[in-house]
Amino acid sequence: MSSDTATPLEDVAVRLRAARRVVALTGAGVSAESGVPTFRGSSGEGLWEKFRPEDLANPDAFARDPALVWRWYAWRRELVAGCRPNPAHDALAALERRVPEFLLVTQNVDGLHASAGSQRIAELHGSLWRTRCLGCGAIAEDRRVPLPELPPRCGCGGLLRPDIVWFGESLPEAELVRGFETAAVAEVVLVIGTSSIVYPAAAIPQHAARSGAFVVEINLEPTPLTPHAGAFLSGPAAVIVPQLVGGVS
Numbered sequence: 001m002s003s004d005t006a007t008p009l010e011d012v013a014v015r016l017r018a019a020r021r022v023v024a025l026t027g028a029g030v031s032a033e034s035g036v037p038t039f040r041g042s043s044g045e046g047l048w049e050k051f052r053p054e055d056l057a058n059p060d061a062f063a064r065d066p067a068l069v070w071r072w073y074a075w076r077r078e079l080v081a082g083c084r085p086n087p088a089h090d091a092l093a094a095l096e097r098r099v100p101e102f103l104l105v106t107q108n109v110d111g112l113h114a115s116a117g118s119q120r121i122a123e124l125h126g127s128l129w130r131t132r133c134l135g136c137g138a139i140a141e142d143r144r145v146p147l148p149e150l151p152p153r154c155g156c157g158g159l160l161r162p163d164i165v166w167f168g169e170s171l172p173e174a175e176l177v178r179g180f181e182t183a184a185v186a187e188v189v190l191v192i193g194t195s196s197i198v199y200p201a202a203a204i205p206q207h208a209a210r211s212g213a214f215v216v217e218i219n220l221e222p223t224p225l226t227p228h229a230g231a232f233l234s235g236p237a238a239v240i241v242p243q244l245v246g247g248v249s
């Protein structure tokens, strides 16, 4: 097909096929088709609809009412435990196997990228499946569903919190630097299923675009990143990402 009749998706697939350095930044939308509700713009969360993530995912809320915050995370853990990776997760794992220098930077805490087989992952916001003790500081994998008590306690007697980065807290420095630096030298940066409003993660593709990366946004709707993106592919991640990666051989 000649370039003047190629669709944007085909144009992007051609760039992706040629790229040796690729970064994918993912947000909650990449897990939507697995059945994990997004934080914003979703419905059907019942009891939790009246809470904004900013009001629960913060250290003050936890200090005030740890059981309430834990009930939200226990609900998310139970929900995600029943979810499987979708074709977008699978396609990103396949892309990693084909691209010489690939990094998956994710804001998601659900662990579904690893379940799909991705290995080069920078988790910016922590994991639903780890706890951190406020007493002894121990960080541990914890996949118990349901948890035996809310809030759960450490063997030392201290209160456990989710090992998740909350609003007002710093992101893990090494992961963040890795995300910024790798995206800045990437030829293609895919930004998939994120509202691009939570910083500093949202700054990664903007910085990469200024550094010369071709930024491709995949989302159901435009976001504040869209004017800075080289291409915007509208549609569900589980449809678009496999189409894009399927063009890479």
Ligand code: OAD
Pocket (backbone or CB within 6 Å): 026, 027, 028, 029, 030, 032, 033, 038, 039, 040, 041, 053, 054, 057, 107, 108, 109, 125, 164, 165, 166, 167, 192, 193, 194, 195, 196, 197, 198, 218, 219, 220, 221, 223, 235, 236, 237, 238
């Ligand atoms: P959001 O819930 O803010 O945004 C989800 C984005 O995905 C929106 O732009 C949707 O339009 C898009 N979307 C929904 N379904 C989609 C689909 N099937 N295919 C493609 N796109 C789809 O989620 P994040 O941007 O990840 O932080 O939110 C950023 C951070 O804010 C999260 O990591 C979380 C939250 O509070 C913490 O938990 C610390």
